[in-house]
Amino acid sequence: xxxxxxxxxxxxxxxxxxxxxxxxxxxxxxxxxxxxxxxxxxxxxxxxxxxxxxxxxxxxxxxxxxxxxxxxxxxxxxxxxxxxxxxxxxxxxxxxxxxxxxxxxxxxxxxxxxxxxxxxxxxxxxxxxxxxxxxxxxxxxxxxxxxxxxxxxxxxxxxxxxxxxxxxxxxxxxxxxxxxxxxxxxxxxxxxxxxxxxxxxxxxxxxxxxxxxxxxxxxxxxxxxxxxxxxxxxxxxxxxxxxxxxxxxxxxxxxxxxxxxxxxxxxxxxxxxxxxxxxxxx
Amino acid sequence: xxxxxxxxxxxxxxxxxxxxxxxxxxxxxxxxxxxxxxxxxxxxxxxxxxxxxxxxxxxxxxxxxxxxxxxxxxxxxxxxxxxxxxxxxxxxxxxxxxxxxxxxxxxxxxxxxxxxxxxxxxxxxxxxxxxxxxxxxxxxxxxxxxxxxxxxxxxxxxxxxxxxxxxxxxxxxxxxxxxxxxxxxxxxxxxxxxxxxxxxxxxxxxxxxxxxxxxxxxxxxxxxxxxxxxxxxxxxxxxxxxxxx
Numbered sequence: 250x251x252x253x254x255x256x257x258x259x260x261x262x263x264x265x266x267x268x269x270x271x272x273x274x275x276x277x278x279x280x281x282x283x284x285x286x287x288x289x290x291x292x293x294x295x296x297x298x299x300x301x302x303x304x305x306x307x308x309x310x311x312x313x314x315x316x317x318x319x320x321x322x323x324x325x326x327x328x329x330x331x332x333x334x335x336x337x338x339x340x341x342x343x344x345x346x347x348x349x350x351x352x353x354x355x356x357x358x359x360x361x362x363x364x365x366x367x368x369x370x371x372x373x374x375x376x377x378x379x380x381x382x383x384x385x386x387x388x389x390x391x392x393x394x395x396x397x398x399x400x401x402x403x404x405x406x407x408x409x410x411x412x413x414x415x416x417x418x419x420x421x422x423x424x425x426x427x428x429x430x431x432x433x434x435x436x437x438x439x440x441x442x443x444x445x446x447x448x449x450x451x452x453x454x455x456x457x458x459x460x461x462x463x464x465x466x467x468x469x470x471x472x473x474x475x476x477x478x479x480x481x482x483x484x485x486x487x488x489x490x491x492x493x494x495x496x497x498x499x500x501x502x503x504x505x506x507x508x509x510x511x512x513x514x515x516x517x518x519x520x521x522x523x524x525x526x527x528x529x530x531x
Numbered sequence: 532x533x534x535x536x537x538x539x540x541x542x543x544x545x546x547x548x549x550x551x552x553x554x555x556x557x558x559x560x561x562x563x564x565x566x567x568x569x570x571x572x573x574x575x576x577x578x579x580x581x582x583x584x585x586x587x588x589x590x591x592x593x594x595x596x597x598x599x600x601x602x603x604x605x606x607x608x609x610x611x612x613x614x615x616x617x618x619x620x621x622x623x624x625x626x627x628x629x630x631x632x633x634x635x636x637x638x639x640x641x642x643x644x645x646x647x648x649x650x651x652x653x654x655x656x657x658x659x660x661x662x663x664x665x666x667x668x669x670x671x672x673x674x675x676x677x678x679x680x681x682x683x684x685x686x687x688x689x690x691x692x693x694x695x696x697x698x699x700x701x702x703x704x705x706x707x708x709x710x711x712x713x714x715x716x717x718x719x720x721x722x723x724x725x726x727x728x729x730x731x732x733x734x735x736x737x738x739x740x741x742x743x744x745x746x747x748x749x750x751x752x753x754x755x756x757x758x759x760x761x762x763x764x765x766x767x768x769x770x771x772x773x774x775x776x
Contacts, residue, residue, distance in 0.1 A: 261774065262749035262765045265702030265732040269682060274662055278598075285594045293590075375662070381533040382660050393533075412535050414703060431538060433703060433732055462732055462750055480751045496751055496769065 260445070260483060263464055266416055266435040268374035276345065276372075277379045284338030288330055295319065295326060335383045335392075342380040343399040349373050350401065355418045355446070362442045370418075370437065370444060377417040385411070405453065413457075419446060423453035423471065434463045438483075445483075452489065474504065538704060540666060540685045542653040549634050550643035557615060557644070561651050565608040569600055602664065605655050609672050612652040616673065619644050625691060625719070632717040639717050642710070649673055649690050678726065692721040692738075699724055702732035702750065711738045711756065720757065749774075 293309060300308040301315045353369035360366040377400055384392040390411055394404050400417050404410060405424035413432035420436050428434070434457070437446040447465035454472045457463060462480035469475065470489035475498070481487065482497040491501040505513075534540065576596055580589045623641040630638040656669040665684045667677050673690045677683065678697035685703045688695075692709035701707070701724075711718040720739035724730070728742050731750035739757035742748070746760040749767040760766050765774040 262729075262747050262767065263731055264700060264729050264747070265705075265750070267682060267685065267700070267703060269680075270662065277661060281598070282594050289590055289593075378533065378662060379660065385533070385535045386660070412537060414534050414538070417533070431704070435732070439700060439729075460733070464750075 260440060263480075263483065264439050266414075266433070266437055267439060268371045271368075271371050271375065273372045274375045274378075276376055280338050280342050280345075280379050283341045284334045287337035288334045291333060292326070292330065295322065299323075331387065335387055338383060339380040339396055339399065342376055343396075345376050346373060346400050349376065357419070357447050358445075359440075360444050360446070362444070366446070367444050370446065373418060381417065416449075419448045420451075421449070422451045423455065425453055426451055426455045426457075428457040429459035429461075429477075431460050432457050432462070436465050438465055447483065534685065534703070539657050540687060540704075541657040542649075542666065542670065542690045543687050543706070543708065544646040544650045544653060544690065546646050546650070547634065547639075547643050550640060551647070554644060554647055558647050558651060561608070561611045561615060561648065564611045565604060565651065565655075568607045569604050572599065572603055598661070601659060601661070605652070605659065605664070605669070608652040608655045609669055612648050613672055615648040616645060619648055627692065627719050627721055630717045630719070632712060632715050636717075638719070642717075642719065645691065653690060689722070692719060693724075694721070695724045696726035696728065696744075698726055699728045699730075701730045702734060704732055705730055705734045705736075707736045709738050718756070 297308045298315055298319050300306065302317075302319065349369060349372055353365055355370070355373070356366060358366070377396075380396050381393060384396045394408060394410050397404050397410070397415065397417065402415075402417060402420050402422070404422045405426065407425050408422055409427040410422065412430045413428050413434070415428075415434045416436040418436060420434060434449060434451075436449050437444055445465060449463055449465060449467050451457070451463070451469045452471035452473065455469045456474045458475050458477035458479070460478045461475050463469075463475070464481050464483050464485070466484035467481045468486045470487060472490040473487040474492045475481070475487065476492055476494035479494045479496055479498055485498060487493050487498065488501065490504060492504060493501045573596075580592065582588070619641060623637055625641070625645065626638060628638070630636050632639055634640050652669055652672075653666070656665050659665055662684070666688065667681065667683055670688060670690055670693075671677055675688065675690060675693045675695070677695045678699065680697060681695055681699045681701075683695065683699065683701040686701045686705040686707065688701070688707045689709040693707055695701075707722055707724075709720060709722050711720075718738050722736055722738065722740050724736075724742045725744040727745045729747045730736070730742070731748055731752070733751050734748050735753035736742070737754055737756045737758070740754045740760070741758070742760045743762040745763040747765045748754070748760065748771060749765065752766065752768050752771045754760065754766075755770045758771070760771070761773065766772065767774050
């Protein structure tokens with residue numbers, strides 16, 4: 250067992266996640282072309298068949314089936330082409346991601362600019378850029394979860410994970426977790442001339458509040474709640490079944506039932522009412 | 532990066548409703564004109580590539596047609612936005628200062644008009660599905676000076692009175708505002724970000740901020756109006772304060 254390197258957590262400020270532009274971004278053109286070609290081939294087969302059914306002539310010299318039920322595919326063809334393109338692009342990108350992972354598996358640690366890990370992290374980011382953009386552009390709310398799972402991010406059942414930024418590697422999200430609007434979950438940071446990579450673990454039944462940031466190395470235990478507009482420092486651990494707030498997280502509160510909070514509110518209101526009465530008497 | 536559509540890092544160009552109702556025609560004309568080069572290109576593509584017996588070539592080049600269409604639209608949007616922006620700036624040149632938030636104030640009225648003329652180009656470049664020639668490229672046309680190797684495509688940057696140096700990193704979801712509205716006052720003040728600055732995710736720079744060379748702003752903090760961040764130091768908090776060891 251290696252000793253954990255403490256120098257990683259002694260950082261002075263938290264910057265941001267992201268990737269510099271490299272020539273590897275051209276992979277997007279290849280993904281685009283492959284996705285389109287799959288959609289084109291299936292369309293040519295389909296319209297060739299329909300043409301054969303109608304006229305008895307071959308449009309292109311392909312193997313023909315010419316079945317009546319192919320008419321039933323026509324409405325699917327009109328809208329489904331978009332999904333065909335999107336999902337073939339996603340599957341192709343997931344294949345490239347597997348190759349990249351084989352060449353250099355994602356590792357935790359602090360790496361210099363220009364090192365092998367730096368290069369491959371950037372490559373994985375640019376490989377994931379276009380599929381995730383596409384998944385979020387089509388009107389299926391869970392399509393981006395599907396993409397993250399294909400890219401090797403274990404996301405559990407019944408997770409709400411849209412309308413926010415999530416890094417495509419070294420993140421674990423448990424079942425029934427909810428992430429809100431405009432959140433950032435970072436598993437890597439650009440820090441001076443280095444890149445810091447640390448795994449983020451979010452347990453079961455957690456809630457990540459709106460506008461919050463989860464920094465690398467954060468561990469959220471089962472049932473932990475990160476409040477709105479707060480962020481975690483590096484390597485922070487959030488205890489389960491508590492509400493955590495602060496910038497960075499410094500306070501926690503127990504979760505109350507609706508009856509308990511209503512009771513408290515009544516008590517505060519009553520106190521204020523008595524105080525007001527007292528003021529009037531004076 | 533992988534932000535959903537609602538967080539794509541558009542440039543903030545709010546427009547007063549009173550001005551918008553009157554001058555919406557400028558916006559519509561820019562949109563219609565910017566599609567003309569694209570339709571000429573599409574006509575040429577169909578005219579010269581739809582050849583009897585070689586239909587496959589037409590279909591194989593369609594993805595490139597799509598990519599060229601997107602960038603042609605972006606470039607023509609920038610061109611026509613820039614033309615209308617130049618005309619508006621000739622009538623009344625932009626100035627820094629504190630003004631009243633009233634349509635009768637010429638500074639406020641023409642700030643709105645400039646926003647109307649820039650909005651379409653900035654929207655198109657932020658919605659581009661590819662990572663090349665995005666917000667940084669478009670903002671440079673509108674007079675925002677952005678240096679080399681600067682990393683600022685995932686944040687909101689105002690489209691005037693901003694100067695950004697070389698090797699700067701501006702984090703995801705950060706906002707660089709060179710304008711501000713306070714009750715009935717309207718503020719326009721220049722923001723300067725010098726070389727090698729790092730600004731974390733979700734920071735807000737308010738008008739008049741000067742970030743000196745090599746300063747670092749940690750995540751989720753904001754600066755005050757006309758704040759100065761000292762060289763090679765670390766700032767943190769709400770509002771940002773110098774971090775002491």
